Amino acid sequence: MLHKRPEAPSILVTGSNGQIGFELRRSLATLGQVFALDHAACDLGAPDIVRAVVRRLRPDVIVNAAAYTAVDQAESESELAFAVNGVAPGVLAEEACSLGSLLVHYSTDYVFAGSHDTPHVETDEVGPLSVYGKSKLAGERAIAGTNASAIVLRTCWVAGAHGTNFARTILEQGRERDTLRVVNDQFGAPTTASLIADVTARIIDRAWIHGSRAEFPSGIYHLAAAGATSWHGYATEVLRYAARKGVVLRVDPDRIEAIPAMALPRAAQRPSNSRLNTRKLRDTFDIHLPEWQAGVHYLIDQILS
Template identity: 55%
Template sequence: MRRNGRPTLLITGSNGQLGFELRRSLACLGEVIALDRAACDIAEREHVRTLLVRHRPDVVVNAAAYTAVDQAEQDSSTASLVNGIAPRWLAETTRDLGGLFVHYSTDYVFDGRHTRPYTEDDTPTPISVYGKTKLEGERAVMAAGGPAIVLRTAWLAGAHGSNFLKTILARARTHERLQVVANQIGTPTTAALVADATAHILARHWLAGDPSAFPTGVYHLAAGGETSWHAYACEILRFARACGATLQAGPDDVEACISQDPPSQAVRPAYAVLDSTRLCDTFGVRLPSWEQGIHWLVEQLIS
């Protein structure tokens, strides 16, 4: 509910790598209520509803999720609750309060059999429990019937929290050789880019626009281009060294290997590049190449 003419924006999962960036990017739009898991466990239905009714936000941005991809294979009930069922509760309550619901999903809703970027018109066929539960959440959010937008992103990396980029930098400081998978293709996307694009969409098309004309639906939001995990790791180390980082391993010390998923772990999509054209055309968002975003993030981490 608007207070002193300023909208209220509520973030769940505010302490994750995306939630952390959303706290920054949304701060200029209004009053931000940032709730981490301790303050708002989205798996607790009545608690969530009570919180939302108390604050009556104009926008609810759900950055909370079960992201332990391998663990989800053995803990499907919890993954389904957090990723699939809880988003429906959030979306329904937000709808009842007259607000907009923003939800995030993943490239893992696709099976990775394509050889060209996936569009929103491609049929999702997830091959892991994580991907299946995230697709369940997407469909539940849209079925709630209120103003809502689902943003699918991929290979997220941020300055806060754990991710591949930070792991590669840490290992390169103490190891002379690294081994990285080369047969999985995607698009590294910074959490800052996703957060900034979200703020742009809200500022231009919801808070300052006609809410009844807001283009609800599912959109892809990923940086431009594509790469393998191996080439990604090489570029991280190349640029880090160019920026003066002291590393034991450089790009020539990264060995390419082929992924062989153990039976106990989730199967990853071999090709999971997202085409973000629809988002750019609909909301006027400009997305940089993955290299630009990763260079910026590396500079932040080693400075």
């Protein structure tokens, strides 16, 4: 049973130096006391350490932004990927349940095979194609196997101003290279870490701090910016906007070469359809999700500032 929630909860954030964790420090600061822990302070690969940290801090809310995200490397480091992405979320859920706390956890579009043409809803059949996807699905199932009050947010194509990501890489390559080749047959919605962090804060504020304890809407939700594009379309938008902001580019944004995914061999297979239907999230928490282009523009502004 959930304990009585304070108006200003204590919030534990794991992975505080990651793209999402970095933004959570900002978005959650107005809600309560935030314990922002990086890998050194809370190693999700060590269950005993995770339990000890949670039991010492006794947070009202746990936001798990830590993850093993090296998608290709996971193919040869499956044990570590499953420890961090599969086992640790279950440990956090057990501890949250014991404390009567809320757990917010992030998952991924990679739990789907991405073989059909419509945006995925939360109840679609899963079928991860990679070790990374399988490890993230294991984490979802570990949480579901407890009685914790938990929100699992599946998201896709995440990029933040803090850290390495596709948008930053394309911007750098556009400045340095004469030509670019980018995949055009995989589709999703570029989603900024700042949007994910802001939505997380809204969920905690509306549904946990001020919501009805008896009707707390635990479960899986899809969180992504509105609209969709290919990686090629994403790259084009990044460089077009950068050019408008005065960035000197060597490559013409409208002359990026479009290639199929099979022309860019990688250790881990990616889903061709990463689009996520976000209606459940929008309706449940009364949240507006902006078009992906707006997020990309905001992100480039942050990177350039």
